[in-house]
Amino acid sequence: MMLSSLRIAERRLPILGQQVVRRAFHQTVQRNSAGAAAATADETREMNLFTAVNQAMDIALASDPTAIIFGEDVAFGGVFRCTQGLAEKYGKDRVFNTPLSENGIAGFAIGHASVGGTAIGEIQFADYIFPAFDQIVNEMAKFRYRSGNQWNCGNVVLRAPCGAVGHGGHYHSQSPEAYLAHTPGLVVVMPRSPKTAKGLLLSSIRSPDPVVFLEPKALYRTAVEPVPTGDYELPLGQAEVMRSGSDVTIVGWGGHLKVLEEACDMAHGLHGISCELIDLQTILPWDVDTVVESVQKTGKLVVSHEAPLTCGFGAEVVATLQEHCFLSLEAPIQRICGLDTPFPLVFEKYYIPNALKNLDAITNVMDYGR
Amino acid sequence: MKPSLQYPQRFGRILLCQARPRRAMAIRSFASVMRPKAEEEHAATSPMIRVPEEKSTIAAKTPTVSIDLHLASNDNTTEAAVFESPSEIQYAGNATMPLTSVLHIVKPSEDAPRGVWPVFRLMDENGRFRDPAFDAAVKDMKEVTTAPPSTGEAAKDLTGLRAKLQQQYPFHAKEFEACTLLQESKHPYPDTDSKNTLLRAHQQIVRLREMDTIFQNAQRQGRISFYMTCRGEEAIHFGSASALDPADTIFAQYREAGPLMWRGFTLEQFANQCFSNDGDLGKGRQMPVHYGCRALNYQTISSPLGTQIPQAVGAAYHYKLQGKPNVTVCYFGDGAASTTDFHSAFNFAATLKTPVLFFCRNNGFAISTPVAEQYAGDGIIARAPGYGMAAIRVDGNDIFAVHAAVREARAYALEHSAPVLIEAMTYRLGHHSTSDDSSSYRDKDEVSSCEHRFDPLGRFDNFLKEQGWMDDAALSALRDDEKRAVLKAMNDAEQRPPPPFKELFSDVYKEIPPHLKRQQAQLETHMKKYKGKY
Numbered sequence: 039m040m041l042s043s044l045r046i047a048e049r050r051l052p053i054l055g056q057q058v059v060r061r062a063f064h065q066t067v068q069r070n071s072a073g074a075a076a077a078t079a080d081e082t083r084e085m086n087l088f089t090a091v092n093q094a095m096d097i098a099l100a101s102d103p104t105a106i107i108f109g110e111d112v113a114f115g116g117v118f119r120c121t122q123g124l125a126e127k128y129g130k131d132r133v134f135n136t137p138l139s140e141n142g143i144a145g146f147a148i149g150h151a152s153v154g155g156t157a158i159g160e161i162q163f164a165d166y167i168f169p170a171f172d173q174i175v176n177e178m179a180k181f182r183y184r185s186g187n188q189w190n191c192g193n194v195v196l197r198a199p200c201g202a203v204g205h206g207g208h209y210h211s212q213s214p215e216a217y218l219a220h221t222p223g224l225v226v227v228m229p230r231s232p233k234t235a236k237g238l239l240l241s242s243i244r245s246p247d248p249v250v251f252l253e254p255k256a257l258y259r260t261a262v263e264p265v266p267t268g269d270y271e272l273p274l275g276q277a278e279v280m281r282s283g284s285d286v287t288i289v290g291w292g293g294h295l296k297v298l299e300e301a302c303d304m305a306h307g308l309h310g311i312s313c314e315l316i317d318l319q320t321i322l323p324w325d326v327d328t329v330v331e332s333v334q335k336t337g338k339l340v341v342s343h344e345a346p347l348t349c350g351f352g353a354e355v356v357a358t359l360q361e362h363c364f365l366s367l368e369a370p371i372q373r374i375c376g377l378d379t380p381f382p383l384v385f386e387k388y389y390i391p392n393a394l395k396n397l398d399a400i401t402n403v404m405d406y407g408r
Numbered sequence: 409m410k411p412s413l414q415y416p417q418r419f420g421r422i423l424l425c426q427a428r429p430r431r432a433m434a435i436r437s438f439a440s441v442m443r444p445k446a447e448e449e450h451a452a453t454s455p456m457i458r459v460p461e462e463k464s465t466i467a468a469k470t471p472t473v474s475i476d477l478h479l480a481s482n483d484n485t486t487e488a489a490v491f492e493s494p495s496e497i498q499y500a501g502n503a504t505m506p507l508t509s510v511l512h513i514v515k516p517s518e519d520a521p522r523g524v525w526p527v528f529r530l531m532d533e534n535g536r537f538r539d540p541a542f543d544a545a546v547k548d549m550k551e552v553t554t555a556p557p558s559t560g561e562a563a564k565d566l567t568g569l570r571a572k573l574q575q576q577y578p579f580h581a582k583e584f585e586a587c588t589l590l591q592e593s594k595h596p597y598p599d600t601d602s603k604n605t606l607l608r609a610h611q612q613i614v615r616l617r618e619m620d621t622i623f624q625n626a627q628r629q630g631r632i633s634f635y636m637t638c639r640g641e642e643a644i645h646f647g648s649a650s651a652l653d654p655a656d657t658i659f660a661q662y663r664e665a666g667p668l669m670w671r672g673f674t675l676e677q678f679a680n681q682c683f684s685n686d687g688d689l690g691k692g693r694q695m696p697v698h699y700g701c702r703a704l705n706y707q708t709i710s711s712p713l714g715t716q717i718p719q720a721v722g723a724a725y726h727y728k729l730q731g732k733p734n735v736t737v738c739y740f741g742d743g744a745a746s747t748t749d750f751h752s753a754f755n756f757a758a759t760l761k762t763p764v765l766f767f768c769r770n771n772g773f774a775i776s777t778p779v780a781e782q783y784a785g786d787g788i789i790a791r792a793p794g795y796g797m798a799a800i801r802v803d804g805n806d807i808f809a810v811h812a813a814v815r816e817a818r819a820y821a822l823e824h825s826a827p828v829l830i831e832a833m834t835y836r837l838g839h840h841s842t843s844d845d846s847s848s849y850r851d852k853d854e855v856s857s858c859e860h861r862f863d864p865l866g867r868f869d870n871f872l873k874e875q876g877w878m879d880d881a882a883l884s885a886l887r888d889d890e891k892r893a894v895l896k897a898m899n900d901a902e903q904r905p906p907p908p909f910k911e912l913f914s915d916v917y918k919e920i921p922p923h924l925k926r927q928q929a930q931l932e933t934h935m936k937k938y939k940g941k942y
Contacts, residue, residue: 106729131729137759142752145718149736152707152719153657155726169748176712177719185700185708186691187915222916246918275921323921 082264087257090232090265091120091197094239095158097269099128102156105243107133109143109160109197117162118199118258140166144173144196148181151191151248158243164200164252165209171217178248179223192246195239199255200228201293202344202390207383213292213345213376218250219322219354225249225274226321228292231257233265237272238319245274254293261296277325279332283314286338286400289329289355291318294344294391301396308397311404321351329355330362337368338403342391347375369406372399516785525789527833528813529803530580533861535870537577537808569875583812589650609650609807610872611886612669613642613865618890619665619675620838622898623682623696627842631902632682634696638663640805640837643864644769646670647810648830651818652737657705657723659716659738662697663769667739671704675893679901691915692907714740714747717766721753721827724762728825735763735821743774745788757827758795765817766829769804771836776849789831797827804832805864835862 085093098105107121113135115122125133136143140161147157161167167174174196182190200213218226225247229235235253242249254261280295281302290298295317305311314332318324333339339359341352352373359371374391382389496506517523530537570590574581584590589606620637627635638645645666652658658667665678680687682696689701690708700708707716720738727734744750745768757764768788772779785791792799798820802813810832817828835858839846846855872878878886913920913928920928935942 104726104730106725134760137752137755139748139752139755141748142718142721142756145715145749145753146722146725146756149659149719149722149724150726151722153723153726153736155722155729157722172712173715173718173749177710177715180710181708182918183915184690184694184698184710185702186689186693186911188689188700188702189708190918192918225917323917323923326923 081267083267084262085232085265086259086262087229087232087235087253088118088120088122088259090236091239091253092122092124093265093267094236094243095121095124096127097240098156098158098243099124099132101269102243104154104193105132105156105158106150107158107160108136108146110138110162111135112160116160118255120197120253120258121160140168140170141173144170144178147194147196148173148178148191148248151193152181152189154193156193156243157191157195159194159196161196161198163210163255164198164214165212167196167198167214167250170196174218174224174250175221179221181223181248183223190246191248193243194248195242195245195251196249197239197251197253199258200252201254201256202381202386203256204386205383206381208380211381211386213252213343215252215291215321215343216345216349216351216354219324219351221322223248224322226252227274227319228252228254228321229319230254230292230295230317231261232263234272234278234317234319236265237270238274240269241271241274244271249274252292257293257296261293272319275320275323275325277319277328278317279314279328280317281313281315283312283336285312285336286340286403287314287316287329287332287336288396288400289316289318289339289341289352290343291321291351292344294342297391297393298342298396300393301400304393304397305400309401309404311400313400318355324351324355326358326362329359333359333363334366337366338406339363339367340372340374340396340399340403342374342396342399344376344391346378347373348378350375369403372403374399524786525799525801525831527801527803528809529806530583530808530812531806531867531871533867533870535867535872535874537573537580583808586815587808587811588815589647589808589811605650607872607877609646609670610868610878611890612646612666613807613868614886615675615890615893616642616645616666616669617865618887619678619894622891622894623679624838624842626682626898627696631898632696634842635682636662636697636841637838638665640835640858640862640864641769641771642666643807643868644767644804644810644832644834647807648737648767648814648832651811651814653734653818655705655732655734656818657707657720657734657736659707659720659723659736660709661713661716661740661744661769662709662711663741664739665697665699667737668699668701668704668706671701671706673699673701673704673706675897676900677701679894679897680904683898683901683904684906685901685904686907687901687904688907691911693911713744714749714753716740717744717747717749717753718756720764720766721757721760721762724757724764724827725760728762733822735765735818737765737767739767739769741774742768742770742772742779742782742788743777745791746774746782754791754795754797754827754829758797761825762827763821763825764827765814765821766827767814768829768831769834770831771804771834773836773840773846773850775840775844776846778850787831787833789829792829797829798824799829799831801831801833804834805862805867807864807868834864837863 095107099107107124109116111117112121113125113130113133121133136146143159143161147159150157161170178191178194182192202211215226215228218224225242225245227238227242227249229238239251242251280299283302288298288302295315298315302313302315305313314336316329316332339356341355343350343352345351350373352375356371356373360367374396376391377389379389494507496504498504532538570584573584577584589609616638620639623632623635624637626632641663645664649667649670654671658664660667669678676687677689678699681690681699684692684696690698695711698709698711700706707719710716717738717740720736724736727736740750754766756762757766770779770787774782779787787801789799789801800813800817803809813830817830820826821828837855837859869878869883913924916924
């Protein structure tokens with residue numbers, strides 16, 4: 039059975055407005071394109087995450103004649119249906135299957151972008167991105183720098199589904215953002231919902247820097263929210279404060295924010311704790327200022343991600359925050375993360391940094407010193 | 409209507425085949441192939457299994473065990489369910505394959521009717537063109553299609569030279585006619601006042617060799633940090649580059665300075681890169697010899713091997729989609745052909761039908777590893793049919809043969825929108841790099857023997873002398889001129905300052921992101937505090 043056909047607990051994500059842009063690594067732009075000619079800026083439609091991703095790529099193909107989409111099983115719509123209907127609409131020379139080789143996909147994408155094309159490559163699972171690691175780390179990330187800005191491959195986006203799905207085991211569950219975030223020159227993005235996925239993906243495709251775009255596969259079908267049907271972009275390099283609060287700052291990214299929302303609800307419902315929840319959205323380069331501002335206000339910080347604890351990106355957040363907020367901190371910063379084990383199939387419920395573990399951390403920092 | 413038969417699932421990938429009803433169905437027992445010994449024992453007791461008495465001529469060369477297993481019908485009532493064995497079978501992807509009941513493992517030497525791939529060459533060590541009558545075991549020789557011209561005048565200019573060569577070597581008349589090496593240069597190049605393309609190629613080989621010698625010595629003296637020479641492979645560089653369009657993007661490895669020089673990269677630019685000064689287009693960020701030039705369509709070189717190969721495929725795909733009449737050219741060595749990227753790229757190029765020229769410089773060594781330890785087959789070229797790719801093997805020390813092969817391959821790639829592999833056989837006369845001493849793994853006699861037999865410059869010199877274009881004095885004067893030019897470029901480059909400090913932080917991203925700005929500010933504060941220490 040295909041992974042995407044199984045559902046995790048059905049729960050609607052709340053409708054979330056985007057924060058006002060203060061300083062964007064890449065500016066938010068409203069665009070009109072052929073793909074969204076009929077849509078007005080305000081028109082929205084309920085859609086799930088894979089449909090939102092599909093729409094973003096539809097708009098990209100319509101608005102950019104040099105854009106191509108490729109990867110394993112992409113032509114028939116992809117194993118998660120993200121490219122459904124695009125080959126029929128734009129032709130098999132623009133949306134096509136490649137042989138089964140991730141390093142080939144990444145290398146092909148870089149070359150295509152280096153001479154002026156826009157390349158949207160799909161790695162079927164983030165767990166299989168590692169054969170492409172040499173191309174991503176040594177080539178894609180350094181392409182502009184090493185040539186003295188003569189050549190660049192900024193028009194590359196590599197999409198890859200990531201994260202726990204309930205039954206993925208070692209090789210259909212991982213979240214490799216920390217490996218990637220250790221690479222100067224890359225942009226690493228992980229959206230949490232259909233609306234953010236569409237806007238961030240369009241920004242990533244049009245970004246002048248190469249992007250690895252990690253999609254929470256558990257949410258492809260289950261997360262549904264109103265999404266603007268037109269062409270819009272959300273800024274890269276900028277976090278979003280999903281919920282304002284005064285007691286403790288919670289930082290996370292990607293599909294894991296569903297868990298953190300639940301933890302915030304429990305903390306409020308059970309203990310009356312007011313949590314400020316922040317979605318980093320872009321892992322690299324990440325929005326230090328938004329998190330620092332929040333922690334200076336709350337004095338407490340919990341960072342949570344699905345990937346293993348040791349050298350996870352949470353470690354970077356914590357190290358930076360203690361430097362900037364040392365005198366504001368009222369309790370030791372907590373990291374609630376995946377365990378330092380391979381992703382374990384039958385033990386997933388123990389491995390996952392679930393709402394209960396996060397609730398425990400939230401109450402611990404609140405009780406610290408009392 | 410003929411019924412179709414679906415084989416049982418235990419036969420794995422076998423799909424559908426057309427077959428006529430008959431009395432019995434013979435299916436090769438795959439199990440018996442896997443366990444011949446056990447089946448032999450079984451054959452003694454079972455009347456249903458036989459060892460065929462007749463074997464094909466190929467099979468007769470090796471002792472084989474071939475057993476046909478006739479499946480017994482379950483009972484006497486299902487006569488209609490028995491089919492005739494087909495002589496061929498269609499698998500997924502519309503691949504129709506003949507069936508054989510002969511168990512024979514095909515040895516590599518039996519693989520292709522051609523056996524070892526021949527090496528295409530025009531000019532021999534004496535600088536003379538080969539008479540194809542001397543060719544060994546090349547069966548599919550082309551006909552002479554261009555009649556030799558009637559004039560027998562001595563060559564005074566390129567037209568005359570071409571005519572003379574055509575008359576002298578009628579078999580190669582067509583090659584000479586099309587060879588752009590024998591035509592006036594169409595493009596003005598600021599770095600040369602050569603009167604024609606052929607002499608310019610020769611001049612640049614001399615220039616590259618002088619540059620290699622002087623820059624290598626500069627590294628030995630500690631003036632630059634690193635260097636890699638191209639000695640012995642110059643005919644590959646200029647033979648191939650001269651057959652390309654300037655808009656064909658080059659994806660090079662690290663031993664292809666020649667194509668960049670051919671396109672107009674000056675000695676000053678080479679020297680600036682190697683000295684990492686403010687004139688380096690790469691802003692001093694990469695080790696010496698990692699050249700790149702957008703204006704000349706030469707992608708910046710990176711050290712990891714093979715990574716440029718799939719990139720060349722992606723770029724060629726863009727040209728194809730845009731309808732540009734251009735190819736990409738990807739150079740790599742025999743060692744890089746062992747990388748994952750090589751295989752992926754070849755498979756991508758063949759299946760996606762991209763006009764890319766894969767140019768393998770088979771120079772015998774990957775640092776110290778000889779080709780005998782790099783691959784077990786017939787070089788790199790023998791892989792091409794496996795990918796469904798066109799290919800040609802060429803004498804890499806013969807500039808005329810390399811040029812002709814690349815020109816033909818380029819035309820083929822554009823006409824068929826398909827990749828072509830060119831394997832150029834040569835010998836790395838120098839060390840791998842300045843960090844390497846090849847005398848520790850290869851015999852000095854081998855090197856001097858190869859220098860004698862394979863040196864592309866000596867062969868080119870001989871050709872020019874044979875034509876009466878150059879004599880020893882002219883050759884010596886040319887070497888002196890180029891040596892002086894290289895020394896001047898090097899000394900000038902050495903005087904220039906390094907690139908400005910701010911270039912450390914630029915170009916990581918298109919715009920400097922906040923965290924890098926912070927790091928830049930921190931570093932500047934630190935440097936102010938410890939003034940004079942950096």
